[in-house]
Amino acid sequence: xxxxxxxxxxxxxxxxxxxxxxxxxxxxxxxxxxxxxxxxxxxxxxxxxxxxxxxxxxxxxxxxxxxxxxxxxxxxxxxxxxxxxxxxxxxxxxxxxxxxxxxxxxxxxxxxxxxxxxxxxxxxxxxxxxxxxxxxxxxxxxxxxxxxxxxxxxxxxxxxxxxxxxxxxxxxxxxxxxxxxxxxxxxxxxxxxxxxxxxxxxxxxxxxxxxxxxxxxxxxxxxxxxxxxxxxxxxxxxxxxxxxxxxxxxxxxxxxxxxxxxxxxxxxxxxxxxxxxxxxxxxxxxxxxxxxxxxxxxxxxxxxxxxxxxxxxxxxxxxxxxxxxxxxxxxxxxxxxxxxxxxxxxxxxxxxxxxxxxxxxxxxxxxxxxxxxxxxxxxxxx
Amino acid sequence: xxxxxxxxxxxxxxxxxxxxxxxxxxxxxxxxxxxxxxxxxxxxxxxxxxxxxxxxxxxxxxxxxxxxxxxxxxxxxxxxxxxxxxxxxxxxxxxxxxxxxxxxxxxxxxxxxxxxxxxxxxxxxxxxxxxxxxxxx
Numbered sequence: 001x002x003x004x005x006x007x008x009x010x011x012x013x014x015x016x017x018x019x020x021x022x023x024x025x026x027x028x029x030x031x032x033x034x035x036x037x038x039x040x041x042x043x044x045x046x047x048x049x050x051x052x053x054x055x056x057x058x059x060x061x062x063x064x065x066x067x068x069x070x071x072x073x074x075x076x077x078x079x080x081x082x083x084x085x086x087x088x089x090x091x092x093x094x095x096x097x098x099x100x101x102x103x104x105x106x107x108x109x110x111x112x113x114x115x116x117x118x119x120x121x122x123x124x125x126x127x128x129x130x131x132x133x134x135x136x137x138x139x140x141x142x143x144x145x146x147x148x149x150x151x152x153x154x155x156x157x158x159x160x161x162x163x164x165x166x167x168x169x170x171x172x173x174x175x176x177x178x179x180x181x182x183x184x185x186x187x188x189x190x191x192x193x194x195x196x197x198x199x200x201x202x203x204x205x206x207x208x209x210x211x212x213x214x215x216x217x218x219x220x221x222x223x224x225x226x227x228x229x230x231x232x233x234x235x236x237x238x239x240x241x242x243x244x245x246x247x248x249x250x251x252x253x254x255x256x257x258x259x260x261x262x263x264x265x266x267x268x269x270x271x272x273x274x275x276x277x278x279x280x281x282x283x284x285x286x287x288x289x290x291x292x293x294x295x296x297x298x299x300x301x302x303x304x305x306x307x308x309x310x311x312x313x314x315x316x317x318x319x320x321x322x323x324x325x326x327x328x329x330x331x332x333x334x335x336x337x338x339x340x341x342x343x344x345x346x347x348x349x350x351x352x353x354x355x356x357x358x359x360x361x362x363x364x365x366x367x368x369x370x371x372x373x374x375x376x377x378x379x380x381x382x
Numbered sequence: 383x384x385x386x387x388x389x390x391x392x393x394x395x396x397x398x399x400x401x402x403x404x405x406x407x408x409x410x411x412x413x414x415x416x417x418x419x420x421x422x423x424x425x426x427x428x429x430x431x432x433x434x435x436x437x438x439x440x441x442x443x444x445x446x447x448x449x450x451x452x453x454x455x456x457x458x459x460x461x462x463x464x465x466x467x468x469x470x471x472x473x474x475x476x477x478x479x480x481x482x483x484x485x486x487x488x489x490x491x492x493x494x495x496x497x498x499x500x501x502x503x504x505x506x507x508x509x510x511x512x513x514x515x516x517x518x519x
Contacts, residue, residue, distance in 0.1 A: 109478050111383040112432070133383070135435050135476050143432025363512035 004044045007052060008037050009123030010193070015056045016120055017095015024064050026102060027148035030120050032067060036060035037123065096121065097197050100190075103147075104165040107154050112147035113168045114175075119144055121193075122186055132181045165194070166206050166262065173210050184214055195249075204253035205263030211246030212269035215239040226372075227365040231278040243273045264293040283312040300330045307336060316343035334360060335370060342377065351377040383476055385435060386483040388490055389506040390470040392442070404496050413496055420493045428475055428486065439471035483507055 012033060019029035036059040040052075049055035103117040115133075118124045124132075130140035173187035191207045219233035228234075250266045268289045275281040290306035303326045311319025319340045326333060338353035354374035361367035406414060421437075428434035446459040462468070473490060477483050487505040495501035 111476075111478055114383075115432075133476070134385070139429055139432050139434050139476070142430055146430075146432055361511070362509075365513070367511065 002041075002045075004041055008040050008044075008056065011053050011056055012037065012123035013096040013099040013121040013193075014053060015060055017098045018057050019060055019064060020098065020102070021095060022061070024061075026152040027145070028067060029060070029064055030148055032060045032064035033120075035063045096193055100165050100194060102151050104168040105151050105154055106164050107150055108147050110168065110171055112143055112150070113164070114171050115140060115143050116147040116151070117168050117190070118172065118183075118186065121190055124181060124186070128181050132175070132183055162198070162200055162203065166202060169194070170206060170210075170262075173213075184210070184217070188214060199256075201253040201256040201258050202260040202262050204249050205260055205266050208246045208250035208253065209262050209266035209269055211242050211249070212266060212273055215242035215246065215273065227369045229369070230272060235276065238273065243270075246270065247273070259292065259296070261293060261296045264289050264296060268293070281312070283309055287313050300327050304330050304333060304336055308339070311340055311343065316340045320344070331360075331362060332357070335366075338370075338373075347377045383478060384480075384483075384512075385474060385476050385510040386480075386486075387506075387508045387510065388473040388475065388483075388487050389508065390472065390490070391504065391506065392468055392470055393504045409496055413494070413498070416494050416498065417501075421490075424486075424490050424493075425473070427489075428473070433475045433477050433482075433486070435474040435476050437471070437473045440469055442468055442470070444468065480507075480509070483509075 015036070016029055016033045019032065020026055024032070033056070036056050039059055040056060044052075100117070100121055103120050104113045108116065115129055118129045118132075119126065126141050126144060127137050129144075130137040133140065135143075169187050169191050172190070173184050175183040188207070188210050191203065191210060195203045195207050216230075216233065216238050218239070219235065219237040220228055222228050246266070247270050250263065250270055253263050254267070268286055271282050271286050271289070287306070287309040290302065290309050293302050294306055304323075307319050307323050307326060310322055320337070323333075323337060323340065328334075334353055335357035338350045338357055341347075341353060342350035351374045354370050354377065358367045358370035358374065361370060406417075409417070425434055425437050443461055445461060447456050450457045473486075475483065475486055477486065484507060487507045491503055491505045492500040493503075
């Protein structure tokens with residue numbers, strides 16, 4: 001990515017926010033911003049503007065008016081032709097938050113919100129987003145334009161609940177990277193931007209959680225491309241600088257004394273990062289945080305992960321008893337059951353369960369890992 | 383969002399719709415055209431919804447092939463008479479839920495046959511395994 005591209009991508013949501021606040025129709029304004037971006041990438045290398053944001057606002061606003069594609073834009077033009085701001089410095093106000101709320105509107109499906117956020121806030125092209133999610137560009141273009149129409153129809157409402165926004169950012173992070181776009185890094189960049197404009201501790205909690213996971217990324221894959229579980233990772237590959245940053249952000253968030261699920265998850269990730277070896281993991285503290293997390297979310301996925309921590313503290317038989325209260329429809333339920341039986345010394349049952357878990361795995365890396373574990377427990381053929 | 387393959391076999395509909403078991407070569411040209419136009423319509427609707435990934439048709443003339451031994455030509459078998467074992471084609475979609483995948487498959491299965499009646503053929507719905515697990519442990 002060039003310097004110009006990096007700069008304009010940071011400005012995308014701010015410029016879009018200005019246009020929307022001035023009365024531009026969301027869908028048309030988003031198109032206008034994309035066009036202004038293309039012009040910036042073309043012209044700035046030879047002729048850099050003094051105030052890039054003001055330049056983008058001016059150009060995007062002109063494109064929006066020229067296009068006159070929506071009734072709202074036409075109305076806005078008629079009403080505002082007299083008081084349209086001159087080409088001076090743009091409003092210092094940061095509208096990123098407003099645009100994020102629009103893109104993560106609760107009326108959108110998660111996939112639509114993710115696509116729209118990556119384009120309207122992240123400044124990625126439709127082609128890049130399509131490549132990252134392995135669908136044709138025409139399909140992604142439709143997904144984004146449907147999402148924009150929904151947002152334009154639903155309107156801003158009263159932004160305030162950050163929940164849907166954080167969920168969308170976390171979904172983007174979890175996608176990792178495919179194609180030429182590192183979605184995890186992109187999610188971190190967007191969450192950093194959000195954290196800079198709000199003091200809400202859950203935003204900091206999410207940022208810390210992402211950093212603490214991201215720091216371990218290099219250790220999650222072996223040279224042959226297979227998955228390495230946390231307990232077997234080469235911890236010297238962990239990025240200590242990123243871990244320190246994540247822990248610092250988390251501590252500041254926790255000091256606000258308004259606990260939420262992302263802070264609790266980050267606290268668990270921090271405890272793992274803090275252990276020099278798997279054996280040194282402070283499982284009693286991990287378990288305490290899972291108890292907190294369970295009261296915050298009441299999620300069966302959390303309940304399943306808590307069983308693992310419980311077994312580390314009180315042994316596999318206690319874990320197996322607790323597992324009975326977790327619905328067996330939760331993904332990875334069978335894998336956890338297999339691991340508990342392995343810990344309890346019942347390798348035959350464990351091997352059977354690992355095979356069943358492999359058949360139910362939702363992705364290739366996990367399936368292969370579970371299959372290999374079953375094979376290891378079975379031993380070589382006589 | 384998850385990707386699903388909608389597989390079309392050469393399998394007719396339920397017995398209570400014997401009409402729809404009529405082989406395609408016994409349809410009128412107009413009925414064949416209407417059927418093909420409907421397939422295109424399904425793809426267009428999925429594209430417009432932002433769910434379409436791919437659609438392909440396969441020739442029924444296929445051969446099974448396997449390795450034999452070093453330096454020997456591949457072993458071949460077929461073609462086979464049992465068309466229900468063959469795949470006619472597929473559609474690949476990217477949708478929000480398994481329910482939505484089933485809805486899309488049922489839509490595909492409603493394609494018109496003789497007299498414009500839905501042929502109600504079986505569509506096999508298979509989820510794709512993702513390549514990588516989520517970033518978190």
